[in-house]
Amino acid sequence: MLWDYFKAKGLLDRYGIKSIESRYVESKDDAVYFSEGKPIVMKLISERQLHKSKAGLVKLGLDDEKSIAKAYQELTSKGRNTRPYKIIAQKMAGSGVEAIIGGREDPQFGKLVLIGLGGIYVEAFKDFALRVCPIKEQDAMDMLDQLVSRDVVTYKGESRKMLSRLLINVSKLLNENQEIKELDLNPVILRKDGYDIVDIRVLQ
Template sequence: MLLDYFKAKGLLDRYGIDSVESRYVKSASDAVKFANGKPIVMKLLSEKQLHKSKAGLVRLGLSDSAEIKDAYDELERKGRSLKPYNIIAQQTAPNGIEAIVGGREDPQFGKLVLIGLGGIYVEAFKDFALRTCPITEYDAAEMISQLKSRDIMTHNGKSAKMLADLLIKVSKLLNDNPSIQELDLNPVIITEKGYEIVDIRVLE
């Protein structure tokens, strides 16, 4: 079962993992208020559709109230066949390389943690590294250096360290919470300053 977005976000918070500021919106004016003049993103969240971008359930760069209203109406229309659903508004994340960090429960080996090239490239390149939980600092560093995309994903030693820390935190979270079956943080946008987690998906 898909865990509610904000429950999942709260779980990440408890492990010191920040994610982009978000709110469920019940109307277009709700979303306009949340935007407060800054560009936002709106998405439709439903257990019935994993591939949000492909299914046209993500609208980016919405600034004025007309754009926001148009996006809200469209998502609401598309949501009719995807009930139950929520529409979420999020602050726009900075541009950067998109990574995926995730995990799942394996019937053989228990919890696994993953990092890979994320966003729309996940399935095209299948460039990822996987380990069993819990992982050590050495394991996290090895995972990152194993990726073909390691050089574009890490701008410098600092961002490699930061990603390794994130992996260790996620591994701990997975290990501590036996009910989690699958977890996707995708995309995790990596910038020169840090990273921004834009989407969270936890299945119990």
């Protein structure tokens, strides 16, 4: 069962894992109000859709009333085939490298935590590192070093520390919430000075 987006977001908050400002919208006016004149993203959320961007369910860079209205109309018409669905509006993330951070419960070993080069490339490149929870700082650093794309995914110094803290917090969250079977934070947009978690999926 897929958790409600804001229930999942609330849990992340409690572990100090920040995700991008978001809101459900029920009309185009809702979305326009949320945008405050700045560019936003709109997505259709449905338990039946994992590959949102491939299915055209993510509308990026909506920066005026007209584009918001058009996107809203397209998403609602697509949504008819994947009921029940909701439409979420989010502030645009800054640009950076897309990573995936996630976790799942393994029947043999318990909770696992993962980081990889993310976004649309994740299943093609399969460049990821996996560990059993709970992880220590050394494990988190090993995970970053294991990535073929380590120099792309992480910047030096501070960025490695930030990512390592994020991984440790995710591992803690997974371990302390045993009902969670699968977790995707994908994409996580990594910048030199921070990150934006753009999408969250928690499965129970």
